[in-house]
Amino acid sequence: MYDRRLERLALKHDLSIDLLREYLEIFRKNGVPVSLRTRRAAKYARRIVMVSTHGHWGDPPPAGVPDTGGQTYYVLEVSKAWARQGRKVIIVARYFKPYPRVERFAENLWLVRVPAGGDGFVRKEDIYPLVPELSEGVVAVSALFGSHAVMGHYADGMTCALETGERLGVPVVAVPHSMGINKAVSLGLNPGDPGVWFGRQYNFGTREDFELASLRGADFEIANTSAEPAALKKYYGYEFPNVVMPAGAGKAFFDIGLNPRAEALRRYKLVPGRYLIYFGRFSEAKNVPGVVKLFGEAKRLAPPLMEGVKLVLAGGSPRNPIPEEMSVEKHVADVMAEYELTSDDVVRLPSQSWALLAILAHHSLSYIGMQFVEPFGMGVAEAMAASAPVVVSRDAGITGWMKDGRDALVVDPEDPRGAARKLTTAMRKNGVLENIASSGRVLALNTFNWDAIVLRQGQIIDSLCRGEAPQGVAGGNFQRWKRGERAYHRAVSAWRGDPPEIRPWHEKASKGLLHAIVEHAGRLRRRGKRAVIVIGGESGAGKTEISEYLRYLLRGKNMRGVTIAGDAFFRLAPEANYLARLNAFARGSLREYVGPGEVDLERLDSILEDAADRNVTEVFVPSDCRRLGSRRYTRVPVVLAEADVVLVDLTYGLALKNVTMKVFLESDYRERVEEVKKRNLTRDPGQDFDFILQVLEIEHSIVQRFKKQADIIVTGDYKTRPQ
Secondary structure, three states: OHHHHHHHHHHHHOOOHHHHHHHHHHHHHHOOOOOOOOOOOOOOOOEEEEEOOOOOOOOOOOOOOOOOOHHHHHHHHHHHHHHHOOOEEEEEEEEOOOOOOEEEEEOOEEEEEEEOOOOOOOOHHHOHHHHHHHHHHHHHHHHHHOOOEEEEEHHHHHHHHHHHHHHHOOOEEEEOOOOHHHHHHHOOOOOOOHHHHHOOOOOHHHHHHHHHHHHHHOOEEEEOOOHHHHHHHHHHOOOOOEEEOOOOEOHHHHOHHHOOOHHHHHHOOOOOOOEEEEEOOOOHHHOHHHHHHHHHHHHHHOHHHHOOOEEEEEOOOOOOOOHHHHHHHHHHHHHHHHOOOOOOOEEEEOOOOHHHHHHHHHOOOEEEOOOOOEOOOHHHHHHHHOOOOEEEEOOEHHHHHOOEOOOEEEEOOOOHHHHHHHHHHHHHOOOHHHHHHHHHHHHHHHHOEHHHHHHHHHHHHHHHHOOOOOOOOEOOOOOOOOOOOOOHHHHOHHHHOOOOOOOHHHHHHHHHHHHHHHHHHHHHHHOOEOEEEEEEOOOOOOHHHHHHHHHHHHHOOOOOEEEEEHHHHEOOOHHHHHHHHHHHHHHOOHHHHOOHHHEOHHHHHHHHHHHOEOOOOEEEEEEEEHHHOOEEEEEEEEEOOOOOEEEEEOOOHHHOOOOOEEEEEOOOHHHHHHHHHHHHHHHOOOOOHHHHHHHHHHHHHHHHHHHHHOOEEEOOOOOEEEO
16 A cells, blocks of 8 residues: 555655655654645645755754754744644754754654765755755655645755755745845955855855745745845845745743743853853854954953953854864954953853753843844844843844844944944943843844744745735735746756866956957847857866856846756766767767767757847756756756846857857867866766766867857967957
8 A cells, every 4th residue: 555655656756766665664663744645735734844954953953053053943943833833844954963863843843854965964055966865855755744835944945945846736935044145245245256156165156046046936935134035136136925024032032030040150150240142153254253352342441340241152162163163263262362351251151052041141241243144143032032132233134123222232243342332331321231121022022923923924835825825925926836847946057966166267268258248248138139158169178167157257247147058958868878878889889979969959959049039038948967866857947037148058069050159168188187087087976987088089079170160269278269
């Protein structure tokens, strides 16, 4: 019985029967409910899957550890509230040691961990190559659970949720928690500089691609601050159906009056009302050194007033920090030395439980937040709920619900002396901080209360299940999605498994091409046309890298570029084509097999003919995914709205007819064999590189024939010249 149902489920949702059997066994062992019956469209979301793949997990989540801040807490609290309402909820996260595969957090609430990319922790900036594998696990979990709706959190979780919604045909709600563009700007980075998007520290480019793809395909967006939909409109011209809703503070912070204080304060030699506190992650964006600077400046500005006042820094892992935490800790130590502060002045605590943090916040003189980037500000909401007066950075999203001087002291994180003056001035006036604490507490009770927030979110999801537009929708027009038309993420390079690795020579070539492309595209735009530019040349010459870098260079010229991966038009998926080449070699016909005939040039030409028309706002292309056994997708949407340039990278691309400019990369694989070997074996580790060299030799001789058709040549030293 189960096997027949599993087979039908696998066939219906394009899932491996072995994967379904694996999760069915996990569900059975852990008491997770299974629903294998044929489902009709639900009018009420009784079963919901929450996807939040990165970070550590627990109940409560460990405070202060990497990638485990407000988002994790948000997902847990929303899920708990839904479970209390009688809905059944599964949170899906990534598995890594030493955590179990399944935990039960409450009645009707389970956490299921999906393995991908090994047993070690992976930071959120590096998780994107694992998203296809994670998505497969999320789809399997959701199918077995009988999910009526799925909610995705942050770029990685939203992408997994969108894939699930696409395959299961259920509503998708996207919760970005922050936008990459907002973080880049808040960090003082120039969004017109392509280096910002390809930098490895933040991986903004891939994050942006997944964010936009997920939001395009989702049924609805829940934004935590108005800055998110505002950024989408300002920087991309996009408006999606959305509602702006704050996050909430946990019960432990609201119920602080029920908790004892003496033991906790004695343990750390703290006197009520005589210490400032910061708690949260030790990341660069949180500007913990700025908190120490404020403290140091306050002691210099008002020595008698600050006599005996300490600063408590709670969070992170002081004994075993990750690299980013080490950098922050060093900066904190440098600031302490600058202000001649000792460990008696600055009390450093590792991550603490919510109950203890609530006690520490409640009895503090003030909570201090000097964040450079803070999409919402969960720690601020928690401190307010615990009746602590709050000093908060103007760059924290939560300030959108506050009035400066009434609910909090809002300060400039770049001006610690000015912030210290604002705090010490308030300290000198009787009742000011007490009034701020009282007003902040009322704001938290009325606005940052999970039950009210979750009731509204449940109403939104139930409306989506019925195919109705939720009440109070802002932004774009609500639409009902058809299967196969929402999976924009499948065209993203990180999903395909062939992300570009930009090198200085790719930048050089791209910058050399930019002027000619901008002029060409401008002429066509004035004629109501769109530039379609193909970049051809042998494998490993840099076609993909140059195309992707050009896409970001064009932004600096107020032009939008879209890339279409030519490799997706090979008639066979990478693995299958490799085997076909081996078979051709065995028959003695490899030279006849390798060449333009491997590519469906006719289909690509037809798509490009449509793309050249500025009235065409979307095309559908094939794509594949190397991480999922070269899985092929026949119809993936690509948005062309407002696009000025379509960039196509393809070995034999100069054979295409419906392009407006042809660029040829001069290259000889024999001069860079080791580089080509590393690239090929990283991408396709199971292939025989000696055989690949034979293919490259044939390909090289064929590609040279197309050089004479080029409009622009990129020479072997990556200089450009017209032909």
